[in-house]
Amino acid sequence: MQDTLYQRLGGAERIAAVVEDALDRHAANPLLAPRFRGKDLPRLKQLGTQFFCMGSGGPQHYEGRSMRAAHAGMNISEQEFMAAIDDIVASLQGQGHAPSVVGEVVGVLYSMKEEVLRT
């Protein structure tokens, strides 16, 4: 059987490290920081890790909201969406993930665009 993306990413601990780094980047990114001001970052890191693990084929259960519900009323722009993906790519690269794996994650994230943008 083929490896899952979850396995190629190295499992839960390595995924948690990527999500934590990406959220720290969002909080420091001028294009995104205003969105995350006053939010419970540790909780978002936990939910983000669950979401990423489950979505990549891991055994975790995601207990957060749907992508549409979580971003409803925020009217997120294409520029913000790209900035978020750029941060995640930087986190993956910073942690030594192979370009093929980074590309796969970008593809998955991009597929969620319609659920996240301008809701």
Ligand code: HEM
């Ligand atoms: C494919 C891209 C994205 C994914 C996979 C994603 C994933 C998530 C997840 C899993 C949550 C937690 C859900 C919950 O609270 O129940 C969340 C919340 C949130 N996301 Fe995203 N997100 C994406 C794009 C973005 C972008 C581009 C922004 C900012 C411009 C953003 C800003 C936020 C904020 C501010 C929250 C917290 C909402 C609140 O608690 O009020 N997200 N996101």
